[in-house]
Amino acid sequence: MRIGEFAAKNNTTIDTVRHYMDLSLLTPDKEGSFYDFEESCQEDYNTIISLKNIGFTLSEIQTLMLYERIGRHTEYSRQKTYRAFFHNKVKWIEAELLRLEEMRNKLKQTLEFMPVESEKPHPSSGVPINALRLVHCNECQSSYVLTEGRVENGQIISGRLTCTCGDVLEIRDGILFGKGSLDPDTCDSIEETFIDDYVQTTHVDYLKNLHMSLQWARNNYDFSKHRNRVILELGSGRGFFLRNVVDRISEDSLYIAVDHNPRAMAWLKESLSDVIVDRNILFLCCDFKRIPLKPGSVSAMVDATGSSNYAFDHEDFLLDSLMQLLSNDSTLYGHYLVFESFAFNSMVPEGSRKWFRKESIRDRLNKLGFSELKEYETSPISEGGPREDFFVKGESIHNYLYMGELKG
Ligand SMILES: C[S@@+](CC[C@H](N)C(=O)[O-])C[C@H]1O[C@@H](n2cnc3c(N)ncnc32)[C@H](O)[C@@H]1O
Numbered sequence: 001m002r003i004g005e006f007a008a009k010n011n012t013t014i015d016t017v018r019h020y021m022d023l024s025l026l027t028p029d030k031e032g033s034f035y036d037f038e039e040s041c042q043e044d045y046n047t048i049i050s051l052k053n054i055g056f057t058l059s060e061i062q063t064l065m066l067y068e069r070i071g072r073h074t075e076y077s078r079q080k081t082y083r084a085f086f087h088n089k090v091k092w093i094e095a096e097l098l099r100l101e102e103m104r105n106k107l108k109q110t111l112e113f114m115p116v117e118s119e120k121p122h123p124s125s126g127v128p129i130n131a132l133r134l135v136h137c138n139e140c141q142s143s144y145v146l147t148e149g150r151v152e153n154g155q156i157i158s159g160r161l162t163c164t165c166g167d168v169l170e171i172r173d174g175i176l177f178g179k180g181s182l183d184p185d186t187c188d189s190i191e192e193t194f195i196d197d198y199v200q201t202t203h204v205d206y207l208k209n210l211h212m213s214l215q216w217a218r219n220n221y222d223f224s225k226h227r228n229r230v231i232l233e234l235g236s237g238r239g240f241f242l243r244n245v246v247d248r249i250s251e252d253s254l255y256i257a258v259d260h261n262p263r264a265m266a267w268l269k270e271s272l273s274d275v276i277v278d279r280n281i282l283f284l285c286c287d288f289k290r291i292p293l294k295p296g297s298v299s300a301m302v303d304a305t306g307s308s309n310y311a312f313d314h315e316d317f318l319l320d321s322l323m324q325l326l327s328n329d330s331t332l333y334g335h336y337l338v339f340e341s342f343a344f345n346s347m348v349p350e351g352s353r354k355w356f357r358k359e360s361i362r363d364r365l366n367k368l369g370f371s372e373l374k375e376y377e378t379s380p381i382s383e384g385g386p387r388e389d390f391f392v393k394g395e396s397i398h399n400y401l402y403m404g405e406l407k408g
Contacts, residue, residue: 006037122273126155126174128280136294140165180287190267202385209378213399214244227252229299235306239268256282295324308337311355334402343394370404
């Protein structure tokens with residue numbers, strides 16, 4: 001019988017039969033350029049399957065079959081050989097069972113001591129009332145007054161901020177909506193399992209670089225120096241930066257997370273609800289260019305790839321237009337995406353490429369008045385994943401971290 005017929009008869013694939021032949025588990029005769037599978041092959045095949053079904057690996061089956069074929073055992077010695085093999089396998093399975101049982105017991109013990117997730121909902125968080133003094137009308141440069149507000153524990157959950165010029169900003173579900181926020185219908189919905197999905201689908205090199213950057217940030221950024229002051233994050237996104245530093249933010253600081261994507265903002269606020277109860281965090285949904293804050297009110301600017309993200313669609317350098325928000329002793333915590341080179345089909349438009357080069361970013365930051373305190377760079381990587389698909393085959397990128405201070 002030919003290989004195809006033999007495979008079909010045994011409900012398997014030709015590749016599997018070939019693999020068994022490569023291991024000399026099946027040894028059909030060759031007739032011309034064809035193999036002929038006769039009755040002895042069927043017997044060998046049945047032996048392979050029954051040994052596999054009781055836990056033998058192909059390499060063990062190979063040893064057993066070669067041993068038998070070469071030794072040409074009598075029935076008595078054949079039984080002795082099989083008995084020894086089976087006996088060893090039983091011993092191995094017993095040891096494995098013990099190991100698994102030990103693992104199960106350890107897991108059960110760990111689970112017993114793990115706190116059960118609280119059924120109690122966290123108190124709703126909203127716009128901290130003390131943040132209102134900083135909200136500033138970009139139309140007429142004056143302050144807003146809260147009207148029709150629902151306030152719980154010093155946080156505004158919903159309400160309207162009205163300016164003397166008639167301009168109105170809304171607070172909904174604890175998020176302040178400024179100008180230029182995206183229409184939620186145009187934004188992708190974000191599942192509760194986003195982080196798990198992200199980790200599973202993003203290339204390990206990309207994750208490593210993200211981790212290295214966040215770890216460097218944790219080790220080098222001293223947020224305690226911004227007590228009683230304002231930290232502004234440009235593009236809080238899914239909050240990788242924020243969730244890594246939230247425990248380092250002083251209770252006396254106000255952290256303002258800006259993003260124009262209302263779905264990302266609502267998801268981030270919800271996903272951090274248990275860790276932000278004793279922090280002052282203002283979730284501000286608006287366009288970077290229309291941030292409604294008093295000039296000079298920000299003492300730390302976190303730009304964790306917010307500018308890089310912006311640069312995909314704009315030729316100007318984002319920070320140029322945001323400098324007026326900074327006090328004259330501010331610190332910049334900047335994370336930038338740097339391309340080693342650009343492919344002919346790069347997604348980065350020609351006019352924006354300078355903002356993906358380390359030297360141009362550093363030069364511009366120095367021109368804006370920053371003097372660098374520390375820098376860090378990750379290694380270049382060439383794979384992202386479905387959620388980090390902003391570079392094409394042939395391009396590699398790395399993260400450039402710049403911590404600098406305004407010279408005053
Ligand atoms: C790469 S993500 C930032 C990642 C985030 N810092 C983190 O640590 O997870 C960039 C974010 O900037 C936001 N963004 C881009 N352009 C914007 C704009 N013009 N105004 C406001 N937000 C913008 C995007 O919605 C996105 O969430």
